[in-house]
Amino acid sequence: MTDTTTPLIRIIVGSVRPVRVGDQIAAAVAEIIADAADARTEIIDLADLNLPLLDEPRMPALGDYQNAHTKEWADIVSGSDGIVFVTPQYNAGYPASLKNAIDYLFAEWKDKPALIISYGGHGGGMSGAQLRSVLDFIGLDLVGDNVEITLPRDSYGPDWRLVDAQAVVAPYTEELRTAARALDRSLVPQS
Template sequence: MPGPPACCLTPAPHGRAPEPAIHRARGAPCPHVPRSASSSAAPAPSASAARSPTRLAARIEAAGGEPVLLDLAEIQLPLLDEALPPASGVRTQPHSIAWAERITALDAVVFVTPDYNAGYPAALKNAIDYLKAEWVGLPAVVVSYGWAGGAAANAQLSAVLRYIGLDLQGDGVRMAFEQGDFDESMRLVDAAAFVARSEDDLRTAVADLVAAGEAAERAAA
């Protein structure tokens, strides 16, 4: 029997739509039986790194989870447009209601994010800010990528997620670019090799997340 579903949430990279980056964890569909979600946006010079969530989905499945990918480029949430704050739980817009339902179905989330100027993408912040209660207590892990592993974006996103009440597992994963990763046009040469360098850290983070999602699911039963 598959583990909880996992979901990936991905902000669109400049000039190119990324693959889904939210994995969700819980016994039902959408980015584990538990499900886990992740979100990421790729900068134009390295847009192929946005494929990381797809590779993460395979790791979630191997750990016993049910991966689900949520692509922010496809979901296209507008800038938060509800009259009342998210903490009120009152939603009137169809896209707000649909987004809340997707996240409520998760058992865990993997947030996959690039580093843009020492921060994470606005599309991801907007998607997070739409909700409040749906995030509280949800097991999560942050996977960042960029020069220095996207450390600044990872720290910034982690601080926000802790503030709103997600249950962050560990310190996350930082996937660092190296000069030889790019060709003369600044395109990532081998995305699989880039992700493989962080294989051990990713496997551990995903296994811990799926276990946390399963524990949360049992506690809620």
């Protein structure tokens, strides 16, 4: 039986490449966040959601969604007590897949407690900063500092997947716990 009294934090995997590491980073941070925030976590993989490039005929700010995939995505966001964005850095920014998913919705983001985790060769700081400015603009309640996870070259195997994602994330455990506790303090239960 699902425990609906425990807050639900959804962790969004922002990258959708066929060979990527974002899903591994999300899985590795999920347990740390659940434990520190005393919450349930669920990973939402944008690759599985498979949203087309924004195809709503009307402006999302009007909330008059026409497409089933938009309504499904809106329900996922509105049904979350908090959101964690896990984003890589692509050319000094965050991926188009994540921007597209964000742009689909509007009211659902308002005041939603959220945390940003970036990763890249040097922690993906530029991606996280760019994402923060967009999420601030649309009114999310961004808590804590961004967590920036550096992926050393030798953390990748020959298949370009992380050899040991938990070992990559381990040095950031305390930072993640602090950020997750800040998220926990801001969570607003969704009925």
